[in-house]
Amino acid sequence: MARPSEVPARSLPVVNRQPIAVALRALRQTLLGPDAPPGRPLLARWPRLARHAAPVGLLAALGLFWITVAVESDWGLPTPIAVLFAAMTVAPLLALPRRPLLAWRLTVLALLVCTFNAPADTPGPWTPPLALGSIAVVAVVVARVDRPVLVWVVAITTVPVFTLVRAENRAAVLALLGALAIVGDLIRRNRMSRRALAEQTELSEREHERRAVLEERTRIARELHDVVAHHMSLIAVQAETAPYRLTDVPAPVAAEFTAIAGSARDALTDMRRLLGVLRSESTGPQTAPQPDLADLETMVEAARRAGLPVTLDAEQVQVERVPTPVGLAAYRIVQEGLANAARHAGGAAVRVTVRAGRSSLGVRVQNAPPDSTDARPGTEAGAGHGLTGMRERAVSLGGTFTAGTLPDGGYAVAVELPYDVEDADR
Known part of the structure; x- marks a missing residue:
């Protein structure tokens, strides 16, 4: 005889309570819980028809009310009961769009x-x-609620069907309910998939815009690095050679020149490290000289050969008096302005105006209204980030930037880039 402690214990079956909890929660939401969120209006694509939807719906509900009263009266019900039944028939249809x-x-x-x-x-x-109103209500509900709630809706709706519908018609009504449930679930899943795809597309577009802005900022930073590094190299070289070009230089002055050269080279080293962070792996070292105002004519001539009617007005502009960062920024702004004109206003005449004042450089790129017969495909307005790059170039130099549509339908970009006259003369 085995001892009680030696009898093997029987393992109880593990019950997964999660489906039961989900079913109970769905039942509570079906009977007493909050309503489904309102969906997109049926006539959202046709705003003119949507404005008349409310009055037309009220007239239809009123007509359905009187039809129900007439039918119930023909079936021998007293008028008060017929009116009550008609109100119960119309009330679900009135609450259906929002609840x-x-x-x-x-x-x-x-x-x-x-x-x-x-x-x-x-x-x-x-x-x-x-009967028809009930079918419409069930069809809308099963397309708007989650699957657990949908199951409870169909299951509870079958109760009056089994109870009140005649046996010979019961199978057809149940088949109709099942078809409505399947189609409604497919519609809901399709709507959720499209919504998720739209959200992902919007997220991808915003990420693309952010990356484009960052790439443009990095490009500006690299160009500014090249310009500033050139000046820092000149400072270092001049500070090192100054004591040899002067006679009887005191020791403290020579030490100060040496300190200036060392500080310039340290700053140049730090800037090279910064450039290494900014430059991506796919971008190799840029050894070509940076463009300047002197290269505007070459760029405009290339644009003319490409078929863009461009006029350059840069008379009395002394290129040597314009600092290198300002000249580079002006070149890039004109370059982007010509690209935008070719992209968004194909066939329109473009005029580039460059004016150098005593303390600032003015640049204006203006195009005539686009020719609709010469429109280029795939050039929707706002597809690029050229205006953002031009604005950041102007702001980085302390300048101003304006852009907008002209009264005649053209477009103009105007930039004012300040600079120091004394530095320009040196």
Whole structure:
């Protein structure tokens, strides 16, 4: 005889309570929980028709109300009861656009209550307006709620069907409910997939815009690095050679020149490290000289050969008096302005104006209205980030930037880049 402690213990089956909790939570939401969020209006694509949807719907509901009263009266019900049944028939349809679950609850209540004195030749105990309205309510609800709630909606709707519909018509009504549930679930999943795809597309576009802005900023930083590094190299060289070009230089002055040269080279080293961080792996070292105002004519001539009618007005501009960073920024702004004109206003005449004042350089790129017969495909407005790059170039030098549409339909970009006259003379 085995001892009680030696009897093997039987393992109890593990019950997964998660599906039960999900089902109970869905049942609570179906009967008493918050309603489904409102969906997109049916006539959202046709705003003119959407403005008349509310009055037309109220007139249709009023007509359906009187039709139900007439049918119930023909079935021998007293007028007060007929009016009550008609109100219960129309109320779910009025609540359906914004409160689909509430409309379904009212529909189930109407299906259980409005069942008196139906003729023997009718397939069910309900009036035609109530039967058709119930089908419409169920069709909308199953397309708007989650799958667990959908299962409870269909299951509870079958209760009046089994209870009140005649046996010969019961299978057809149940098949209709099943078809509505399947189609509604497919519509809901399709809508969720499209919404997720739209959100992902919007996120990708915003990421693309952010990367484009960062790349343009990096490009500006690299160009500024090249310009500043050139000046820092000149400072270092001049500070080192100054004591040899002067006679009887005191030791403290020579030490100060040496310190200036060392500080310049340290700053140049730090800038090279910064450039290493900014430059991506795919971008090799840029050894070509940076363009300047002297290269504007060459760029404009290349644009003319490409078919863009460009006029350059840069008379009396002393290129040597314009600092290198300002000249580089002006060149890049004109370059981007010509690219935008060719992209968005194909065939339109473009005029580039460059004016150098005593303390600032003015640049203006203006194009005529685009020729619709010469429009280029795939050039939607706002597709690029050229304006952002031009604005950041101007702001980085303390200048101003304006851009906008002209009264005649053209477009103009105007930039004012300040500079120090004394530095320019040196």
